Amino acid sequence: xxxxxxxxxxxxxxxxxxxxxxxxxxxxxxxxxxxxxxxxxxxxxxxxxxxxxxxxxxxxxxxxxxxxxxxxxxxxxxxxxxxxxxxxxxxxxxxxxxxxxxxxxxxxxxxxxxxxxxxxxxxxxxxxxxxxxxxxxxxxxxxxxxxxxxxxxxxxxxxxxxxxxxxxxxxxxxxxxxxxxxxxxxxxxxxxxxxxxxxxxxxxxxxxxxxxxxxxxxxxxxxxxxx
Numbered sequence: 001x002x003x004x005x006x007x008x009x010x011x012x013x014x015x016x017x018x019x020x021x022x023x024x025x026x027x028x029x030x031x032x033x034x035x036x037x038x039x040x041x042x043x044x045x046x047x048x049x050x051x052x053x054x055x056x057x058x059x060x061x062x063x064x065x066x067x068x069x070x071x072x073x074x075x076x077x078x079x080x081x082x083x084x085x086x087x088x089x090x091x092x093x094x095x096x097x098x099x100x101x102x103x104x105x106x107x108x109x110x111x112x113x114x115x116x117x118x119x120x121x122x123x124x125x126x127x128x129x130x131x132x133x134x135x136x137x138x139x140x141x142x143x144x145x146x147x148x149x150x151x152x153x154x155x156x157x158x159x160x161x162x163x164x165x166x167x168x169x170x171x172x173x174x175x176x177x178x179x180x181x182x183x184x185x186x187x188x189x190x191x192x193x194x195x196x197x198x199x200x201x202x203x204x205x206x207x208x209x210x211x212x213x214x215x216x217x218x219x220x221x222x223x224x225x226x227x
Contacts (some may be wrong), residue, residue, distance in 0.1 A: 004029040006052040006145070008039060012191070014055050021142065028146075029192075041065060041212050051145070054106070055138050061106050071106035072116060072145065074138050077162075078154040079104060079118075083111035085164025088127055092187040093180075095122055101134060103141050105152050114152030116145055125191035126209075167194035172207075183217050185210040195223070202227055 005028055007018045018032040031047060041064050044052075054061070054073040061071055076087040078100035084090075093098050099121050105113035119137050123130060144150070172184050184196040185207045194215050195206035203224055210220035 002027070002029050003050045004031060004047050005142075006031045006033055006044075006047065006049045008033050008052055008054045009056045009101040010034050010036075010058060011056045011131070013132050013135055017055065017139055020139055025143070025146070039065075041068070044069060053138075053142050055135075063108065065082050072103055073111075074112075074134075074141065075104060075105050075111055076104045076121065076134070077102065079111060080113060080157055080159040082162050083159055084162035086164060088123075088130060089165050089187045090162040091123060092183050098158045099123055101137055103145065104155075112155065114154050116152045117141060127188060129192060131190060152209065170194055170196045171198065172196050173198045178216055178218060182210055182212045185218070185220055199227070202224070 005021075006032065007021070009017075009032075010171040011034075015032065015034075018030060021028075022030045031049070033043075036059055039059075041062070044065060049069060052065075052069050052071045057073070058213075060187060061073075065071065076099055077083070077091065079102040082090065085097075096194060100118040101121050102118050103116040104111065104180055106114070109115040119141055120168050121130070125133070170184060170188050175181050175184065179183055179219075181196075188194060188196050189208045189210070195208050197204055197206045199205065203227060207220045207224065208223070210218055212218055
C-alpha cells in the first residue's frame with residue numbers, strides 16, 4: 001500500500017517543498033495541509049499518514065495527534081539552545097550568523113522532543129530569504145528521515161529558552177548601532193511579520209528592503225502610516 005506523508009505548513013514557500021517532494025519521491029502520497037480547519041484527528045484518520053512533517057505551523061499540535069502519529073517539526077536552532085518562539089529573530093539579535101535546523105519529534109514540552117538530525121543554515125539576508133533558503137535543506141532532511149529512518153535521540157546540553165517576540169519589540173527608536181538597525185529591519189522583512197519601525201505622535205514609519213551602504217549608512221524603503 002502506498003505510504004502517505006503530510007507536509008503541514010501555512011507558509012507560501014512550503015508549497016514549493018510539497019511539489020518537489022511529489023516529483024522526487026513519487027512512490028509516496030504527499031499531502032499538503034495549510035489550513036487549520038483541515039488539520040484535525042478526523043481528517044488524519046482518513047489519510048492515515050506514516051509521518052507528519054511540520055516545516056512551519058503557528059498552532060499547537062494537539063496531544064490526540066502527536067500521540068497517535070509521528071509528528072516531526074523543523075526548528076531553526078541547534079536544540080536545546082533556542083527552545084521557544086521567534087527563533088530566527090532571537091538568533092539574529094544575538095549576533096548569530098549561522099544556525100542549525102533541528103528535526104525533532106513533537107511531544108508535550110515546547111521543543112523538548114528527541115532529535116532525528118540537524119543541518120546547518122546560513123542566516124544572511126532578509127527573513128524571507130532565510131526562510132526560502134531553508135526549504136531545500138528541510139527537503140534534504142525529510143528525504144534522509146524517510147530513506148534512513150534514524151532513531152531520534154534525546155537532546156544534549158544546556159537548554160536556552162527564547163521568548164516569542166511581540167510587534168512592539170520591532171521598535172528601533174532606542175538602537176544606537178547601525179548594525180543593529182540593519183539586523184532589526186532584515187529579520188522582520190517577510191510577509192506575515194510586523195516590520196521594524198519608529199513612530200511619533202502622528203505617524204508610524206515601517207522599514208523594509210534594507211541595504212547596508214557603509215558602517216554609518218543604511219538605505220531602506222519606508223511605509224508611512226497615519227495614526
